[in-house]
Amino acid sequence: MSGIAGICYTDERPVDRAVLHRLLEAQSHRGPDGWGVQCNASVGVGHLALRTTPEAAHAPQPLVGPEGDLVLTADARIDNRDELISELGLRRSDDPQATDAGLILDAYRQWGGEAPRHLRGAFAFAIWDGRNDRLFCARDRMGLRPFHYCWSEPRFVFGSEINAVLTHPAVSCEINDTRVADFLARIHLSKEYTFYNDILRLPPGHRAVINRGGLHADAYWTLTLPEERALGSDEAYAEAFREVFSSAVEDRLRAEGDAGAFMSGGLDSSSVTVTAHEVSSDPLHTFSAIYKQVPEVDESEYIRAVLDQGDYRAHFVEGGDHDLLEDFPGYLASQQKATLAHTPSLLQLLHQEVQDAGLNVVLDGHGGDEVTSHGHGYPGELARNRRWGALIRDLRGNLRGEERSWPGVFAAYWLRYGRLPNRVGMGVLRLLQSAGLSVGQKETLPQLIDSGLAQRTQIADRRHRHHKQAPASAPTERRCHFRQVSGTIQPGALEELNQMASLRSVEPRFPFWDPRVVDFCLSLPSEVKRKRGVGRQILRSGVGSVLPEQVRTRTDKAEFQPSVVQSLTRSALDVQTVIEGMEDSFAPYMDVEVVRSTVDRFTQAPSAARSVDLVSILQVLRLGYFLDHRTKSKR
Secondary structure, three states: OOEEEEEEEOOOOOOOHHHHHHHHHOOHHHOOOOEEEEEEOOEEEEEEOOOOOOOHHHOOOOEEOOOOOEEEEEEEEEOOHHHHHHHHOOOOOOOOOOOHHHHHHHHHHHHHHHHHHHOOEEEEEEEEEOOOOEEEEEEOOOOOOOOEEEEEOOEEEEEOOHHHHHHOOOOOOOEOHHHHHHHHHOOOOOOOEOOEOOOEEOOOOEEEEEEOOEEEEEEOOOOOOOOOOOOOOHHHHHHHHHHHHHHHHHHOOOOOOOEEEEOOOOHHHHHHHHHHHHHOOOOEEEEEEEOOOOHHHOOHHHHHHHHOOOOEEEEEEEOOOOOHHHHHHHHHHHHOOOOOOOOHHHHHHHHHHHHHOOOOEEEOOOOHHHHHOOOOOHHHHHHHOOOHHHHHHHHHHHOOOOOOOHHHHHHHHHHHHOOOOHHHHHHHHHHHHHOOOOOOOOOOOOOOEOHHHHHHOOHHHHHHHHHHHOHHHOOOHHHHHHHHHHOOHHHHHHHHHHHHHHOOOOEEEOHHHOHHHHHHHHOOOHHHHOEOOEOOHHHHHHOHHHOOHHHHOOOOOOOOHHHHHHHHHOOOOOHHHHHHHHHHHHOOOEOHHHHHHHHHHHHHOHHHOOHHHHHHHHHHHHHHHHHHHHHHHOO
């Protein structure tokens, strides 16, 4: 993982090298192993190096082609090295001169703008093409590496992080009201927008060309729903998954030194860990948070079950050893946005532990829920097809041990999709709900958005668009699954995890987001993903032989609420005082009275707080700290 930055003028004015240096300095944490710049009149590119692969030491960047007409800056790890070397007729893959950066440059020389189609891995790069007088940029298929930019003709400014782009004196820090409104409405409708009007993200699977004709961006690859896969037996599906998942994990273990893995005790992170241990001959370090101070959320039992099965080098942090309120300001200043993560300072503890252990590569189980699928769309599919017996068996398995009863949820499906006219069925359902029948409705979240902002950004229409695109409205489980994986929020989450880790010079790698794993899981029939109400069946069966049984059969997850309540109530700061101090900054965007009443309910009885109030308070803090920082930085 590295940092990239650059400036390109399409009217041939010269690049100010000092400004380019400032773009690099703003994200210097991404490159502790060296930096470099290349300027050619109206174009300048820069690079910050974090050496995480054996070949990286042989690839100083920016990389200039042998004829001097191509200049590359890349944040990249290329996984299909052998395939590329063969296609390009190059030297062996174990030759240290066959660097990832060199392969990208050779691929561009061979295929031009089609080069990204031939690359598999995690990458964001820019190439100055002097032959064609253009800057060519591209981002990997899943959005694993960030790419932010500002285009204001004739100026194109780009960087790995928002911080870098904001450093350019011509880039405005004016807030994007639409992005703020979507954040408060808890929706996400774009893979491009940021919290700044001037700054966009190059979407995953996209490329861009900047030349005298302006900026042209398009998709070189688009995720599509593959044809349903028919393998004949559960064993055949499990074996096929194990093969593709093992390959994805093995590719991500290519490191300069030892690699590590985050392990929470859940199914996803444990599956990554045991697979990495199985395919690697090198020691595997594990990093886990334990909660001695909040035993109700502690996962030590499951973590130990995995560790007892192999020779691991285990590292632990105390999950309560961070002050959420004190840590937020510095972290949000580094991100220059309101974060998606509720408690980013906990991840910072883990990344610090990775760095302290002398590692700079860690595997992360993020995405396992979405990619392998809980099968949330399956009950609706059964109801639409009026497979009532199968639906009852699914709901009984899914709701076992929960407060909601399966008959109430079944009644809701039957009244909606049974043979009664829809108007009659929905009317009966409302009557049953008023009589106290539990059909699984969630508590209503406080509406934090200011009415003026809501009207100005047409938030009602945007909510409607979001609802139509939501996984829950899909007609089948496969369509629901596809929407979960391809949703607009996923690239933002991956970018954020990347940037969190970069603050500690650590590269996170995500096996579940390997396109081969994603394509395989999307191709599965619904009944292979979920059985008797229990989802992620392909992961349970595919990795089950090397997972402890108590982890393989888990259907629960530790609740985050008790640990967050502890962090807020034991902070050196007072949550109510902190939020009151932000009111001037967030008043144009939030309904101050709703914020106050939500905070009041929480502070009166923190341990009995509604989860919806706690989520809203974290939302106020994340946006409030960001807006407050922006307000103060203008003074």
